[in-house]
Amino acid sequence: MKKIVSTIFTLIFIASLSVYAQKAKQPEYSWTNLPVIAKTSFKADTISIVKYGAKNDGFSLNTKAINDAIIACNKKGGGVVLVPKGMWITGPIELKSNVNLHLQKNAILQFTRDFSQYPLVESNWEGLPQMRNQSPLWATNQTNIAVTGFGIIDGAGDAWRMVKKSKLNETQWAALVATGGVLSDDKKTWYPSQQSLDASKLKNPGEITKDKTPEFFASIKDFLRPNLLVFTSCKKILLEGVTFQNSPAWNIHPLMCEDLTVRNVYAKNPWYAQNGDGIDLESCKNVLIEGSTFDVGDDGICIKSG
Structure with missing residues (x-):
């Protein structure tokens, strides 16, 4: 029994060495051996x-x-x-x-x-x-x-796009607000429309799920950039x-x-x-x-x- 176990162990060890040797023979990553990118070609028309x-x-x-x-x-x-x-x-x-x-x-x-x-x-x-x-x-x-x-x-x-007030100076913010749009409840984010603002309060509004209808997505269209x-x-x-x-x-x-x-x-x-x-x-x-x-x-x- 000991002889059989010893033989099995030896075979496993040899197999492991063989796999290691194969890996060792593989070329290392090299900037001179990069994949060739297929190029585009177009008619002159x-x-x-x-x-x-x-x-x-x-x-x-x-x-x-x-x-x-x-x-x-x-x-x-x-x-x-x-x-x-x-x-x-x-x-x-x-x-x-x-x-x-x-x-x-x-x-x-x-x-x-x-x-x-x-x-x-x-x-x-x-x-x-x-x-x-x-x-x-x-x-x-x-x-x-x-x-x-x-x-x-x-x-x-x-x-x-919505714009955060913290990313603009006072002059830029005033100019943006003057163009229209709506502000978040805390007045810290500008949205281009009420629809966009309302959708921003929802969790994963754009994710497609069985319960969301075409009418729902149409109601938040402005937000789906x-x-x-x-x-x-x-x-x-x-x-x-x-x-x-x-x-x-x-x-x-x-x-x-x-x-x-x-x-x-x-x-x-x-x-x-x-x-x-x-x-x-x-x-x-x-x-x-x-x-x-x-x-x-x-x-x-x-x-x-x-």
Whole structure:
């Protein structure tokens, strides 16, 4: 019996040594042996949003024109959708596979302050199902997409965000209160609407549960702030050169994406912007951020696992 036990112990010990040896042979982490990120590639074909009726007069809503241009480009096999210089007011834009949304220098994509243009959609917040307003710039299950150029993408976040008095000086606070909105009971937080204030008093109001009806979510719509850019389950993504600013909540939010390059991007928000993160990488694989600036009042670069 002792001999059998001794033999078993010897076999276990040898097996353990074998596993240890295999682990020892594995190469150590090395900066010279990083994963290769798949790069985007686009046809040279260029479609201007003007061709589809977009107007840079500062008040025309260009949502349909811009989305029509993206859809047409996608159906033709991809290419570049050009946003010329000027201010272009728009609602939510959905990016499609093989399309590079390119902003010329001095081009501004100004997302509208009209909340009715943002439908309520099922989304995700740190792994939990959430109801939120549609993100201004979004894509789901798309491959080979890009937002590039030298222009500005503005999310009109100041129309959505609450502001704490402690984050402003007296002059700034007085100017903000003078614009309208409502104050919390203790007068320490400004809200853009009564609906937003009322919803702030609820526990996890945006969380999707069986007892919450569409009517309930509609009653707290103002409070359900979207992230400026949300790409979900997308592959081969390039964000380059563009300024992303004034987001309602987070600025850039890739979720469950793969092969993402963020190069020479400028993400900025006022330092008092509530939840105004620069970029939140959530459950992503193979990401490169280089030459970029994140000038925000909350997390600059945040890595999340969902």
